[in-house]
Amino acid sequence: MLQRSDFLLREDIIFLNHGSFGACPRAILDEQRRWVERLERQPVLFFREAPALLQSSRESLAAYVGAQPQDLVYVTNSTYGVNVAAHAFGDLLVAGDEIVTTDHEYGACDRAWHQYCVKKGIKYVRAEIPFPVPPIHDLVEIIWNRVTPKTKVLFLSHITSPTAVRLPVEELCARAKSAGIRTVVDGSHAPGHIPLHLSTLQADIYTANCHKWMCTPKGSAFLWVTPDLQEHVLPLIVSWGSDIPTADDGFFVDEHEYVGTRDISPFLTVPFALKWMAEHHWAEVQHDARALAAYASEVLLTIGGVESLCAIGQDAILQMAAVTLPDSTDTVDMKDWLYNKRSIEVVVHRWLGKPILRCSAHAHTSRADIDALAMAVNEYLRNTI
Ligand SMILES: Cc1ncc(COP(=O)(O)O)c(C=O)c1O
Numbered sequence: 239m240l241q242r243s244d245f246l247l248r249e250d251i252i253f254l255n256h257g258s259f260g261a262c263p264r265a266i267l268d269e270q271r272r273w274v275e276r277l278e279r280q281p282v283l284f285f286r287e288a289p290a291l292l293q294s295s296r297e298s299l300a301a302y303v304g305a306q307p308q309d310l311v312y313v314t315n316s317t318y319g320v321n322v323a324a325h326a327f328g329d330l331l332v333a334g335d336e337i338v339t340t341d342h343e344y345g346a347c348d349r350a351w352h353q354y355c356v357k358k359g360i361k362y363v364r365a366e367i368p369f370p371v372p373p374i375h376d377l378v379e380i381i382w383n384r385v386t387p388k389t390k391v392l393f394l395s396h397i398t399s400p401t402a403v404r405l406p407v408e409e410l411c412a413r414a415k416s417a418g419i420r421t422v423v424d425g426s427h428a429p430g431h432i433p434l435h436l437s438t439l440q441a442d443i444y445t446a447n448c449h450k451w452m453c454t455p456k457g458s459a460f461l462w463v464t465p466d467l468q469e470h471v472l473p474l475i476v477s478w479g480s481d482i483p484t485a486d487d488g489f490f491v492d493e494h495e496y497v498g499t500r501d502i503s504p505f506l507t508v509p510f511a512l513k514w515m516a517e518h519h520w521a522e523v524q525h526d527a528r529a530l531a532a533y534a535s536e537v538l539l540t541i542g543g544v545e546s547l548c549a550i551g552q553d554a555i556l557q558m559a560a561v562t563l564p565d566s567t568d569t570v571d572m573k574d575w576l577y578n579k580r581s582i583e584v585v586v587h588r589w590l591g592k593p594i595l596r597c598s599a600h601a602h603t604s605r606a607d608i609d610a611l612a613m614a615v616n617e618y619l620r621n622t623i
Pocket residue numbers: 257258259315316317318343344347395397398399424426427447
């Protein structure tokens with residue numbers, strides 16, 4: 239069984255924010271170091287071998303996320319992946335076209351779409367998700383209600399960042415496909431967290447981080463594009479691309495894989511991480527972490543003024559639990575107090591006017607961490623509200 243000591247996390251911090259940047263275990267960092275050392279022993283040879291190494295790594299990842307290796311490329315992070323998608327549709331769409339999204343998207347990605355849309359005169363429509371977040375069926379209708387005959391693209395998070403809600407991406411991708419609308423999914427929180435099968439999801443573009451819930455080194459993410467769209471989805475950096483084919487996997491991979499000299503060790507570490515996950519019985523790790531997230535929700539909800547963010551039991555299926563705090567909570571002060579006075583790292587922020595606390599659970603989390611959080615939240619709210 240994995241322990242807290244398998245990670246480098248500081249002993250004096252109660253770390254309940256795996257969701258923002260992940261946390262990488264020692265074993266995986268050691269593997270990354272082996273790749274960096276192999277590179278530095280003979281850099282020229284290493285980069286000659288890189289296409290084959292990357293191809294093999296892509297094959298492992300593709301098998302894990304239910305995709306074909308030629309439809310997927312490594313990128314540094316999903317912010318980059320979303321930018322690639324926004325850039326592609328910025329070129330494909332015309333003024334007056336519409337993109338539908340939600341008001342629970344990650345700020346940087348929302349900003350990227352917005353900038354491309356403003357430049358091209360495309361209307362960027364944010365479906366408003368009410369609090370408490372309604373059940374899946376209602377969510378589908380709330381988002382789909384914003385679709386008009388001018389809608390060309392749907393952009394959705396698989397699991398939202400500010401609110402830890404699993405959006406009904408499967409249902410909406412299927413509906414969009416039958417309406418001839420393209421879909422772009424920000425799956426930043428999905429790999430290693432919820433089951434993924436990209437070949438059957440019916441999305442058109444899917445980008446996600448391995449460095450969050452799969453615990454791989456920072457800078458390991460991927461971009462998957464459905465075959466008929468690949469020729470329109472180009473990297474943001476023009477490099478040698480398909481002028482000098484490197485991999486056996488075709489145009490899309492050649493255009494994206496080599497974008498100048500960069501550290502590819504995070505990508506090459508992924509097959510080791512997948513093996514490590516299997517060796518540590520990942521389904522059990524996920525099950526235990528989900529139980530801890532559900533426990534966090536349960537104990538936080540016993541505190542006066544703390545309410546459920548969702549009308550449905552999302553915590554039962556995710557490793558993140560989010561609750562709303564009393565309206566008058568000063569979220570900046572509370573976050574600082576939790577960190578400075580109780581050594582608790584957890585998300586406390588205001589989103590769409592609601593004070594929200596988001597607690598993550600992973601292999602390094604214990605019941606004692608959650609109890610310490612609940613005690614501290616209770617103390618803070620009792621003394622300030
Ligand atoms: C939903 C979502 N999208 C995108 C990102 C951005 O991830 P990265 O900084 O690795 O690009 C995050 C990070 O927390 C996220 O939660």
